[in-house]
Amino acid sequence: MAKQRWPDGFVCPRCQTTKAWRMGRAKFWCIQCGYQVSETAGTLFHDTHKPLRLWFEAMWYVTSQKNGVSALGLQRVLGLGSYHTAWKWLHKLRLAMVRPGRDRLAGVVEVDEIFIGGERSGKRGRGAAGKTLVVIAAQQAEKGIGRIRLRRVANAAGESLESAVGEMVEPGSEVHTDGWGGYNGLLGLGYRHQVIRQTPDLGNNLLPLANRVASLLKRWLLGTHQGAVQPSHLDYYLDEYTFRFNRRTSKSRGLLFYRLITQAVHLEPVLDIEPSKD
Secondary structure: OOHHHHHOOOOOOOOOOEEEEOOOOOOOOOOOOOOOOEOOOOOOOOOOOHHHHHHHHHHHHHHHHOOOOOOOHHHHHHHOOOOOHHHHHHHHHHOOOOOOOOOEEEOEEEEEEEEEEEOOEOOOEEEOOOOOOEEEEEEEOOEEEEEEEEEEOOOOHHHHHHHHHHHHHOOOOOOEEOHHHHHHHOOHOOOOOEEOOOOOOOOOOHHHHHHHHHHHHHHHHHHOOOOOOHHHHHHHHHHHHHHHHHHHOOOHHHHHHHHHHHHHHOOOHHHOOOOOOO
């Protein structure tokens, strides 16, 4: 973990010197300013009271399960006494699944939205009680779907949708959507916007990549988490699903584990999150 945090050797976070004594309990003592810093300080593991070995076991279990895990499952496997601890750890690891400064999708990208949650269907642009709108961007690959991006938005208005596309898709890309008016401004933002069908709610499935991702995402939320995902916590689950989907063809679980550690040590400390059953 120290090698991932300081690939070129230790650097003091206070004075930037590279000389330090190695102390016990994974700590360094800066020779120049006397500052003591642990390998976990300022990372996802900041102020953890559990052994790092247990964190690594949790990360291995999370990355080795193809369809994801629930907090109850993690609590049982690790023998944790608190459901709250397992739930909090999972959400922290989901945050680490987002690579800082990750690149945007490019090429041909399908964009569509779906409603997550709620008991009743809702009209586009207005929604229904308890539902959350999620924008899906699916990159076209030589065979099937390439990478994806997911983002929760407040509504289907142009301002929300254009902002989401701007974060997920590189300008200059060819963006395919339906005829919903919220996408009308994409051309002015530098995208090659192609309307696949004029009617937003009717017709054949002309956005197969985005719709396929939508179907798989809903099935994953229902299967792994029994649909018990609170709207306020949905972003964490979207990050996890994106991480898993974009690495679905990887044959090395160890590489996913290594990637998660790399991203975790560059993630700033996370404040406590109030749990809910998942």
